[in-house]
Amino acid sequence: xxxxxxxxxxxxxxLDGELGEDERRQVTGHIAHCDECAQLxxxxxxxxxxIGEETRDMPAGLHDKIMTAxxxxxxxxxxxxxxxxxxxxxxxxxxLAVAVGAILAVRGHMMxxxxxxxxxxxRAANYSAESTGTCDDAAQFSVEGIYSPAEVPAEGDExxxxxxxxxxxxxxxxxxxxxxxxxxxxxxxxxxxxxxxxLKAKEIGYGSAQEERKISADLGAAESDYRIYLVEDxxxxxxCEIYLMDDEVWVxxxxxxxxxxxxxxxxxxxxxx
Amino acid sequence: xxxxxxxVLAYEWPVxxxxxxxxxxxxxxxxxxxxxxxxxxxxxxxxRGDSKFSVWLxxxxxxxxxxxxxxxxxxxxxxxxxxxxxxxxELEVCDESMSPEKVLDEHEQSAALQKALNKLPERYRSVxxxxxxxxxxxxxxxxxxxxxxxxxxxxxxxxxxxxxxxLTDDGNFCEFLPSDKSEGGEQA
Numbered sequence: 001x002x003x004x005x006x007x008x009x010x011x012x013x014x015l016d017g018e019l020g021e022d023e024r025r026q027v028t029g030h031i032a033h034c035d036e037c038a039q040l041x042x043x044x045x046x047x048x049x050x051i052g053e054e055t056r057d058m059p060a061g062l063h064d065k066i067m068t069a070x071x072x073x074x075x076x077x078x079x080x081x082x083x084x085x086x087x088x089x090x091x092x093x094x095x096l097a098v099a100v101g102a103i104l105a106v107r108g109h110m111m112x113x114x115x116x117x118x119x120x121x122x123r124a125a126n127y128s129a130e131s132t133g134t135c136d137d138a139a140q141f142s143v144e145g146i147y148s149p150a151e152v153p154a155e156g157d158e159x160x161x162x163x164x165x166x167x168x169x170x171x172x173x174x175x176x177x178x179x180x181x182x183x184x185x186x187x188x189x190x191x192x193x194x195x196x197x198x199l200k201a202k203e204i205g206y207g208s209a210q211e212e213r214k215i216s217a218d219l220g221a222a223e224s225d226y227r228i229y230l231v232e233d234x235x236x237x238x239x240c241e242i243y244l245m246d247d248e249v250w251v252x253x254x255x256x257x258x259x260x261x262x263x264x265x266x267x268x269x270x271x272x273x
Numbered sequence: 274x275x276x277x278x279x280x281v282l283a284y285e286w287p288v289x290x291x292x293x294x295x296x297x298x299x300x301x302x303x304x305x306x307x308x309x310x311x312x313x314x315x316x317x318x319x320x321r322g323d324s325k326f327s328v329w330l331x332x333x334x335x336x337x338x339x340x341x342x343x344x345x346x347x348x349x350x351x352x353x354x355x356x357x358x359x360x361x362x363e364l365e366v367c368d369e370s371m372s373p374e375k376v377l378d379e380h381e382q383s384a385a386l387q388k389a390l391n392k393l394p395e396r397y398r399s400v401x402x403x404x405x406x407x408x409x410x411x412x413x414x415x416x417x418x419x420x421x422x423x424x425x426x427x428x429x430x431x432x433x434x435x436x437x438x439x440l441t442d443d444g445n446f447c448e449f450l451p452s453d454k455s456e457g458g459e460q461a
Binding site for chain 2: 008009011012013016018043044046047048050051052054055056057058059062063065066067069070071073074077
């Protein structure tokens with residue numbers, strides 16, 4: 001390696017302030033009498049300067065876009081985590097209910113066998129049913145704040161919790177029947193109706209159409225907090241899923257794109273009484 | 274979120290400019306910088322403070338840019354056509370709408386620089402931009418990219434040498450030299 005090769009390898013590091021005093025003195029001494037290396041130094045300094053000078057200011061509005069994108073992504077992430085946790089919790093509660101029911105049924109059977117009493121079987125059956133009811137309470141507790149009480153199904157049926165918003169009519173005499181004042185706002189027979197002007201979209205400009213589709217898919221996959229009818233000015237009505245996140249209200253119209261409503265979650269709850 | 278916004282304010286400019294020069298497209302850079310901060314916010318809990326925050330953040334930024342470049346490479350347009358024998362075949366061509374020159378040519382010198390940067394291999398471009406735009410030290414660049422300091426030093430040297438050569442070959446280098454030097458003609 002020639003003297004020039006050695007110096008040229010150091011020139012770049014010298015421009016970046018990465019040389020020690022001895023090496024720096026060696027380079028400056030060399031380029032003082034070597035045109036080729038001096039020219040290389042000038043060239044490197046020129047490209048370095050050019051890259052530094054050709055930087056751009058942040059485009060107007062990009063900072064807000066970043067913050068909105070982070071906020072939206074954070075909400076999506078929390079929604080997914082919430083949904084995941086609810087599924088696990090409800091699944092565990094359902095398993096527990098089944099297990100307890102099974103144990104009690106077996107115990108009842110054993111009692112019936114040992115006492116040979118004629119009324120032992122119905123008593124055991126009743127006990128079992130009561131216990132299942134207790135587990136329903138546990139399941140109900142597990143989804144508190146996400147599902148309305150009547151949305152929590154009887155018999156710890158996970159599918160009915162996760163895949164339907166309103167409870168199905170049941171012929172089971174022992175199934176818990178929701179009190180009228182507990183009827184969920186999402187109950188299909190009694191949906192709250194709001195005017196479109198009550199749920200105006202807030203202008204947030206939260207990104208590309210692709211991102212909106214992603215949000216739509218995520219919201220659509222999660223259980224909503226409420227289900228309402230939204231009546232447009234022309235009298236047409238559309239069913240909407242309502243998601244309350246922090247103090248925000250996300251509206252997902254049936255077959256439409258989701259939007260963030262102008263009103264807060266508190267105002268929404270006040271509005272629906 | 275207010276504390277995180279302070280971090281965004283501190284780093285959005287270098288991240289945006291690195292993305293702009295790595296990707297050569299204003300739109301891609303805007304999308305990339307949003308994705309970087311989404312990832313940073315989502316991973317803050319995993320930042321253990323073993324390294325500097327800037328090293329960790331630029332590593333994420335680098336990965337996002339590489340992902341964008343990878344996606345762009347596979348962004349091709351398939352065209353159906355027929356060969357002489359009448360059989361159908363697929364012809365793949367680059368999607369020109371993704372071409373950096375289409376987007377970043379409003380300023381001649383900037384366009385020339387971008388064109389030259391686009392010709393630099395990614396491994397040289399990333400070290401050079403971390404140095405020139407983020408002002409990272411060789412040690413930090415080494416930590417960011419998982420290289421040793423000697424490799425960083427030699428890549429920055431090679432990056433500058435190649436960039437000078439590309440600009441010279443394109444006939445654009447004189448624009449970057451001070452006026453008293455540019456009259457001399459060929460450089461580097």
